[in-house]
Amino acid sequence: MDINPIILSIPIYFLLIGIELIIQVIQKRKLYRLNDALTNMGCGVTQQVSALFFKVIVIAMYQLVYEYLAIIQIPVNWWTIAILFVLVDFCYYWAHRMSHEVNLFWGGHVVHHQSEDYNLSVALRQGSFQVLWTSIFYLPLAFLGFDTLTFVTVSAFVTLYQFWIHTETIGKMGGLEWIFNTPSHHRVHHGRDPKYIDKNHAGVFIIWDRLFGTFQEEEEKPTYGVTQPLDSWNPIWANLKPYIAMGKQLQQTPRWDDRMRILFKRPGWRPGWRPANIGGYQAPQEVDKNTYRKYDVKGSPRLNYYIFFQYIIALLGTALFLFTEAQLLMPEKVAMAGLVLFSLLSLGSLFEKPGRTIPLEIVRIVCTLLAVLYFGQNEQWINAILVFGSSYVLISTYWLYTAVRAKKSSHSFTAGA
Known part of the structure; x- marks a missing residue:
């Protein structure tokens, strides 16, 4: 039996999704589309299945640092667990932020942002390759002396917290908005409007965004999704397309230094071509809400x-x-x-x-x-x-x-x- 809290919470996920569907009917709102919701769940399944193999590498790396480089061995009690929870969330902020600011990392994280809807099923939409990049941001915790099992368990609860913030059925929450990540803050994070892009990276505590200059208040309703839409309902393609596109771009780039910049600069960076020299970061354009249409393919x-x-x-x-x-x-x-x-x-x-x-x-x-x-x-x-x-x-x-x-x-x- 897998004691992973995320796996054990699967029935609760679907119960809450069911409640949100009931709210949709009662309020006569359009929150879910079958094809989009099933693709979200499919991406979540893909991530959990691939994690059975990737987590061996990630956990082994953390364990090696803990065994051979930890400065002390921190005892496990209620207050060290509380401290670890805050530190895991701090590391998550930077891992998440870099997943938006480094193109190579974005290729693994973009899967989570591909949905053009915003509901609880989107929380399940996770990229399979993301853990390969983000895991390095947690190694300082092993160096400090937090053991592997406690780290893995606490990290799971930081992830679980973020499930409920993927909803449009909850508005702003008053004073809680100053400290905690809420549905309002996270709706901003999923917006593809230029003012919302790369904002509100927090997991649990929004204070990290306020401290490090990445906070944005929710104003008008966001347009959800990414600037280069997936246009597919295939969970496997959702994970592969970003890296296939990146590979093609690298093949078309003759200079090795430009190839490295494509990998490690922000998504949207392009090499400059002489004599026009039109390279650099290509800022996203405003979304024309009058002509914008969500991707949809309807069968019988x-x-x-x-x-x-x-x-x-x-x-x-x-x-x-x-x-x-x-x-x-x-x-x-x-x-x-x-x-x-x-x-x-x-x-x-x-x-x-x-x-x-x-x-x-x-x-x-x-x-x-x-x-x-x-x-x-x-x-x-x-x-x-x-x-x-x-x-x-x-x-x-x-x-x-x-x-x-x-x-x-x-x-x-x-x-x-």
């Missing part, structure tokens, strides 16, 4: 219901995998992780190009059946497993075939436009 209601059903199956399977991964052999972990990522790739593609994705989706259905048969090996339940597996394949294949053949409708199954 039947196809949307199919994707929703398959996402539920994939999420349940992934949750079971994350809760039990410690009991699996490494080849089994790799196989299950591959199936999860393959499922997200296929289902995301169905939202965009369903006709071309049918063969891929059929392969995914068969692979899911094989996984159920492999991990469900039990003489007592084998007949039930065979019946369930066969039914799943038949129902899914027929549903997929009829859904893709159905005419596209302008009234897709979305919770908001």
